[in-house]
Amino acid sequence: MQATVATYSPETRSGTVLLDDGSQLSFDADAFDHSGLRMLRLGQRVVMRVVDGRVTAINHIALPLD
Known part of the structure; x- marks a missing residue:
């Protein structure tokens, strides 16, 4: 997603x-820590894994989640 x-x-x-439908989701440090990124910037496009409405992984759109 x-x-x-x-x-x-x-x-x-x-x-x-x-x-993209305008709804908002929160992500916590655990989801961010899976990315290997050092930071995110406002407006940046990301790809994420969502399980039961919770973001479990987030990463830069050009990088894999795993």
Whole structure:
């Protein structure tokens, strides 16, 4: 699933993304830590894995989730 970063806190490594349908999902440090990224920026496109409405992994759109 793809989305756009709406908020990101480097201190907590968590934030929110906007889905293409306009709905918003939160992600926590565990999801971010799976990425291997050092930061996210507002407006950045990402790909993510969502299980039962919870973001379990998030990454830059050009990089794999695993």
